[in-house]
Amino acid sequence: MTDAAAAPGKPGLAISPLAVPLPEMGVIDGVRLAIGHAGFYRHERPDLLLMAFDPGATAAGVFTRHGVGSAPVDWCRAALEADGGRVRALVCNAGCANSFTGAPGADAARRTAEAAGAALGVAADQVMLASTGVIGVVLDAGRIEPVVPELVAGLDADSWAAAASAIMTTDTFPKGAVAQTQIDRTPVRIAGIAKGSGMIAPNMATMLAFVATDAALPPAALQDMLSVAVAETFNAVTVDGDRSTNDTCLLIATGKAAHDSVAEAADPRLADFKVALRDVLLSLAQQLVRDGEGATKFVQVTITGAASDASARRICRTVCESPLVKTAIAGEDANWGRLVMAVGRADEPIVREKIAIRFGHLLAAVEGMVAPGYDEAAMSAYMKASDLEIAIDVGVGTGRAVMWTCDLTKRYVEINGDYRS
């Protein structure tokens, strides 16, 4: 399935060596999906996704904090507000971000929502929108409107895998995750798909993620749980530090499961659900890194001993986004001096004489200098693995952070130097 599903990505892009297979997505009761072709790409590929939700579905969203944003993000924020978190549909297009497009862009977003709303017999502001692609080009709603009826006709509960492919841009494999959990002893399911490969950074990635569950949860509880889970997952991955104008993570609850609705996120009956939601989001977030443009290494970076968790996070991000660290990893070079460089330039409290660095179980540095018995050969052998773990203690306090990133390769430059052609 992975190979065939990857076809929608840019032609000629080899599938990431770090790819993982799409799981059996199954269905979420109350969710139907359909994909279509609006022609936003020069080559033949699906570039439209319609998701329809049965009456009673609730939604929460986390959106880009980007200062420019985009017409679909503006639309979703306003629509969620206007309708108190009730949603009936989502239209997502790839190939055009509809960001930085002023009033014409806003108009195109509105027309898209209206077209879907009319075809489904629901209010336009119960239709969520998401767009991904080139910034600065106004969405041509006229390409979407005529396709909407066939999308509606094609809605099917079992189309999650096709949906995961339709939303890809430079992605080389479709991304999905599922979980089975329980609320108040009633089984509930969570399924999610995501896209994103470059322009991935905390707050958030160039990424779209659509997650649905059959649980019965009011919008406020959904929003609380989603915000917490995003902070530890999508906001803990970085490919290139560049943040998109369009990042959107939507969580929809159809309420089809037989448990009583749980009003508060803090309710202990939601403990298992929260773990499962985090697992789904973390899997999707890590898949974004595994499909990082040109990536050949999946790297977990852990910072300990910082003045606070927030400080650890800032150091961690500086390490994860350092071009010199990332190119050394690409070159399988255990040049841990560059980690020292990156830690030091984060401008956070550190105690130079106490810094310790590990690659996996190998100690590279301790007490502010190379470790006694440092074994360059063992280190070089370690660097050849595709999944790496780097841990740095900065010797100040108990602050801790974990993030995931990938290496920076020539392929990243190739892909991004030539994106629009």
Add this chain to the structure above:
Amino acid sequence: MTDAAAAPGKPGLAISPLAVPLPEMGVIDGVRLAIGHAGFYRHERPDLLLMAFDPGATAAGVFTRHGVGSAPVDWCRAALEADGGRVRALVCNAGCANSFTGAPGADAARRTAEAAGAALGVAADQVMLASTGVIGVVLDAGRIEPVVPELVAGLDADSWAAAASAIMTTDTFPKGAVAQTQIDRTPVRIAGIAKGSGMIAPNMATMLAFVATDAALPPAALQDMLSVAVAETFNAVTVDGDRSTNDTCLLIATGKAAHDSVAEAADPRLADFKVALRDVLLSLAQQLVRDGEGATKFVQVTITGAASDASARRICRTVCESPLVKTAIAGEDANWGRLVMAVGRADEPIVREKIAIRFGHLLAAVEGMVAPGYDEAAMSAYMKASDLEIAIDVGVGTGRAVMWTCDLTKRYVEINGDYRS
């Protein structure tokens, strides 16, 4: 001269297409230089520089703000303090940064200064030190000590060009700048050399710069002028956002010129000197960018309309360091949407509906969307030039900043994935 002088760089590195020739460096009365070979590289190349200053020379320094720093930076800070800015010599080595090397590194620095001091008959703390190269390896002072006598014997006033080459690491061409100016109608000269190519970022670059003048200026006035000039020059260039542990800019005044010593940097008699000093530093700083690892484009980015100059500077730096912006420039792709992305992710005040973007004289965007009559063909033609100017107005206030950067190419990844081998 450029070709021959470039030989000390890493073998196989082609000279940057953006290289500029080393000017006729001339001499600075009271300064003599010599280069030598300590063997810090596997291949044959000079890797040592000794500069000797006549009695009475004063000095000022601006050093890395990096949290880890290095033994030579620690040494210089302490020595300048101890001696009230009187200096007699500088020893610089390439091939080993002597950073993150604890007490053994500090000891190696001290031994190096003592060896030079003994050979020149001056106090060790009147010897400045600078090191560049791999982080985390203790400097082997035993390689330097035996070479010092021949360095002293070889001191010559006319060796600036050789010195510019001896301090290169991944540099592909030697960097120098000179200026002729006057203080109180007495002619004075300024000459400077610099090295740096990767790990270049404000505060400061991986860069060493040694600038000398025959002016007669006390250390405090020198320090004031140097700090101001560095802010507008070395701290306004960025290659990869990575900051070195060893950055050092030293300004030495020999006092050989016949004017009366001028005590205060604010003295109007220093107006011309300050301009000339800034010119020398700006030329050196821009040469660092022109030799940015793998660079094929030299890019000036101007931000106007920001809430403050500081805000403009933060936006400017975000644009200059965005991998997606830099790869688009490498691909000669006028993908100005990525500029919008980078501006928006700086988390500074902007007015989306007023953002305007220019490439040279071509208007790409105005009032928050693509400019009327936007001409993609003209834009693509513009992007083929080697020197580019990008100007972005963010529509808030009168804050302004200018920085210089280069593109991100596959060569950058190649060079840095394979630095130590």
